[in-house]
Amino acid sequence: MNNLTSVNRARLALRSLTALFAFLLTLPALAQEVSFEEPKTYILGGLTVTGLQSYNEQTVKTYTGLIEGQPITVPGDQISEVIKKLWGLDLFTDVSFYYQIEGDRIFLELAISERPSLNNVTFYGIPKRKIQEIVDDTDLKKGKKITQSLIANSENYLENKYRKQGFLNAQVTIATSADTSGTNSQNMVVNIKKGDRVKVKNIIFNGNEKLKGSALRGALKNTKERRPGRFWKKSKFIEADYEEDLKSLIDKYAENGYRDARVLSDSVARRNDKRIDIYIDVEEGNRYYFGDIDYVGNTVYTDRQLNQVLGIKKGDTYNGVLLRKRIADDSKPDGQDITNLYQNNGYLFSTINPVEVSAENDTIDFEIRIIEGKETFLNKVTVKGNNKTNDHVVFREIRTKPGQKYSKDDIIRTIRELGQLGFFDPEQVRPDIQNPNPNEGTVDLGFDLVESGASQIELQGGYGGGGFIGTLGLSFNNFSIQNLFNKEAYQPVPMGDGQTFALRLQASRTFRVYSLNFSEPWLGGRKPVRFNMSLSRTQQFRATFGQNGRVDVDKDQQFSITGISLGLAKRVQWPDDLFVLSHSLSYQLYDFRNYRTGLFNFGNGTSNALAYTIGIARNSSGPSPIFPISGSNIALTAKFTPPYSLFSDKDFAALQDESADIIAEQRERAQLGLGGEERDEFLQNRLEELDQERFRWLEFYKIKFKADWYNRIVGKLVFRFNSEFGFLGSYNPDVGRVPFERFFVGGDGLGRNFTLDGREVIQLRGYENNSLTPVDPLTGQVEGGLIYNKFSLELRYPLTLKPSASIYMLTFLEAGNAFNNFQEFNPFQLRRSAGVGLRIFMPAFGLLGIDFGYGFDDDLRPDNTPGPSGWQTHFVIGQQF
Incomplete structure (x- = not known):
């Protein structure tokens, strides 16, 4: 840029001198009357401007500073200064002065040729979506004055831009043509030929004896040889990345004790238009070791405390990279280094510098000089x-x-x-x-801060289950309940107090779901104690599907769940203040009206569940809840109902035995084809009475564990590991296994938003919904598992993390299974899958996504033939995995 500026200035000076010389040569009449050996002063009798096309004559006159009636000396500096000023505008291709002398008065004519203006620019060779970016970068906008410098600079900028992206053969040509639709305007055509990206075929090192070439090539993080199958790191050559990699190469030597290692020379040799070889000559030097490390200037921390953070001992192999990181780790804002040790304790203005004080033979002694500064307060x-x-x-x-x-x-x-x-x-x-x-x-x-949308709306319509399904969901995540009756606060609802208010309605011919949730994260406003309240009601109607697709719904046969839950969660200080202890109390009423689910033997009656849940969780993931790049999120919960059977005088063993006898008799009668409707009705009614007694109040306990760990591998690539476990147990085996609250494994996990029978739907991609859930061996009906475990590995890469939309890609490996009881549980008997997916989070609509998963194993449904599950497509709505 400086060289171009110098050239332009030289051109400007040359043009000014040429114009001045031309002016002197165009004074023949004056030469006849006066001699220019001595300057002579005249009175400016008039100034005219010719050649203007788009500028006003008076504006140009004013800019020259020449005023009629003023004295003007010829020859002199006044005319040359005017020429310099006009050339400096870079608006004209020619500036000339002509004269006429009448006595002591001089009349000047300023002849100007204007530069053409840019009217329209057309680009070839790039996508349309990239054009505006190029226009902004090169300033090729309508009205811009066209100069050779503008054309040359634009060509050079674009060629360098694409060469930095690996298109080393990029060529840019710019042509102009007259535009007849405007005055003194031209159109421009920019032809961009990027060519193919140039790839690195070989990286050859010379002079390396201590470290192998493979280790040195591995140190080049962004410049890689082209190898089949390497998809996570491309082999394109980008000069800026290559220069950075040369520094990493020296760091590789420094990590292994070679402090004096350096790159003697490097060169790039073209094999052809698509491939290059890189040659790097290195000088390794000798290996060094740490000697004495002394601290100077430390009063806040002792040498021993600083040594614990530094973690380097006398005799260790010299590692310059490690030393820098232990002094100040720029790659981690919360790194364990001496600089952070001081800055986390109030010493903002502290400085820590390691200095080599001696290097004898192969040992280097250091002084770490510390200026602690004054303790700093906010x-x-x-x-x-x-x-x-x-x-x-x-x-x-x-x-x-x-x-x-x-x-x-x-x-x-x-x-x-x-x-x-x-x-x-x-x-x-x-x-x-x-x-x-x-x-x-x-x-x-x-x-x-930059505010993003805190509210979501869900409005869906579709066809399924034999009819239209409509969904309306409203979630206000920054709600203000205290302004509920303040009309001025509605924008469109009262906002700003950090509360959550959500309302969801879903309905079809066969079911209805209503839910309302409210959450206050700072109950009382003084401490982070979260209060939660939720109300819900679900209704399921009996549906009969005919052969012609007709669906008959009988609303007199229905099953409903009505529930309420109240909870408190408090941030605790031990083991650290990232832990949250939560408590909740919930009640569900299960109401059957002439409706049988298969889990119960009765179709009329009610069942109740009163439960207390306690949980401990630690969440350090972040900084974004949508795309965490570090930290973990671990939660352990236990849900308990009272052990009613322990305080009851009922003989539950006798009830269960009688139920088993009735079921056996029913099956026997069915197999033998025995008639007798009265006997069948009697057996069924008695079975319903027994189940009513056993399950009037549900008793169970449920233990769940879930953990997510996030770690940034390189750049924006993030690794996620997930582990889950759940167990549903009973206090009294005589009561039998509770028919609700079970685990249904397999599929997209969308059932988490619709819990007909209190079930928990566990996502395991690559398999159909519920296909990994145990079934009743006699009826073949999916009844839900009592225990499950699951593991997931994901690699995530963001495409954009803007407030309007966060988009990231992922690839996953997953494994899990569900079991009927603890005796059958085998944590290594897992169904495996792999696949890819895409997630889009928009503040107004929540999380949307799609996964393509391949199941490597067969599922558990008896009607399926053996073999892998194969490819499955899963849609994600309103969930986060």
Whole structure:
């Protein structure tokens, strides 16, 4: 850029001198009357401007600074300064002065040729979606004055742009043509030929004896040889990445003790238009070891404490990369290093520098020189950008308070907490350190926020189960219940207090689902105690499917669940303040009206479930809840009902034995074809009475464990590991296994949003819904498992993480299974699958996605033939995996 500027200035000076020389040569009349050996002063009698096409003559006159009646000296600096000013505008291709002298008056004519203006530009060789980006970068916009410099700079910029992307053969040509529709305007055609990306065929090292070539090639993170099957890292050659890789190459030597290693030379040789070879000559030097490490200037921490963080001992192989990271790890904002040790304890202005004090033979002694500075305290803490969210909602999540010691760890934690709220874009939560005062030990801290949509709407319609299914869901995640009766607060609903209010309605001819949820994350406003309340009702009607597709619905035969749940969750301080302890109390009423599910033997009556749930969870994942890149989310819950049978005088063993005898008699009569409707009716009525006695109040306990771990592998690529386990048990074997709350494994997991019988639907992609769930061996009906386990491995890569939409791709390996009882449970008897997927999160609609999974094993349904499940397509709506 500096070279181009120098050339333009040289051209400008040359043009000015040429114009001045031309001006002097065009004064023949004056030469006849006066001699220019000595300057002579005239009175400017007039100034005219010719050649203008788009500019106003008076505007140009004013810009020259020449005023009629003013004295003007010829020859002199006045004319040359005017020429320089006009050339400096870069608006004209020619600037010339002509004269006429009358006595002591001089009349000047300024002849100007305007540069053409750009009217329209057409691009060839690039997608239409990229055109606007190119126009903005090159400033090739309508009205732009066309110069040779503009054309050359645009060509060079575009060629360099694509060469940086690996198109080393990129060629750009720009042509102009007159535009007859405008005045002094031209059209431009930009022809871009990117060619193919140039790939690296071979990387050859010379001079390496201590480290193998394979190890050195591995140190080049972004520049790779072309190898079949390598899809996670391309072999395209990008110069900027290559230059960065050369630094990584030296770091590789430094990690192995070779402090003096250097790249002597490197070159790129073209094999053809698509392939290149890279030659790198290195000088390795000798291997070094750490000697004495002394600390100078430390008063806050002892040498022993600093040594524990440094983790380097005398005699260790020299590792320059490790030393830098233990002093200040730039790759991890919360790294375990000495700089963070000081900054997390208030010493913002501290500096730590390792200095080599001697290098004898193969041993290097170091002094780590520390300037601790003054202990720093926060003066002011401000936030901006929360236009909808009330200040108190933001400030209660902020860990940095005025008057506290400065702590980098608290700042990082605040960024995570604000991102986890879901009200702000986690990628744009920015801390801003303001007004640092090392002398007084104070600093101001601000947080810049960008609000994202906190509410979701779900409006769906479809055909399934023999009829139309309609769904309306409203979820307001930043609700304000205290402004419910404040008309001015409706935008479109009261917002800003961080509460959650959700309403969901789903209906068809065969079922109806109603649910209402409310959550207050800071009950009382002083401590992070979350209060939850939910109400729900589900109705299922008997449906009969005819051969012609007709569906008959009998609403007199129905099964319903009505439930209410109240819960409290509190953040605890031990083992750390990432743990949350939760309690909830729930009640469900199961009501049968002439309806049999197959799990119960009665079709009329009610069953009740009163349960207490306790859970402990730790969530350190983040910073975004949609696309976490680090941390974990672990939860353990236990749900208990009272053991009613222990306090009852009923003989449940006798009830169960009698039920078993009746079922055996029914099967025998059916096999033998025995008649007798009265006997059959009597047996069925008695069986219903027995089940009513056994399951009037459900008793069970349920243990669940779920854990997710996230780790960024390289760049934006994130690894997720998931592990799940669930067990449904009973207190009294004489009562029998509870027919509700069971685990249904396999498929897309969408049943989590529709729980007909309190079931939990566990997603396992690559298999049909519920296909890995145990079935009744006699009836063949899916009855749900009492125990399950599941494992998932995912690689995730984001395409965009903007507030309007977050999109990421994933590939997965998954395995899991469900079992009838603990005796059959085998954690290694798993059904396996693999596949790929896509997720799209939009604040207004929640999470949407699709998965393509291949099941490697057969499922558990008896009607299926043996063999792999094969390819299955799963849709994701309103869930997060």
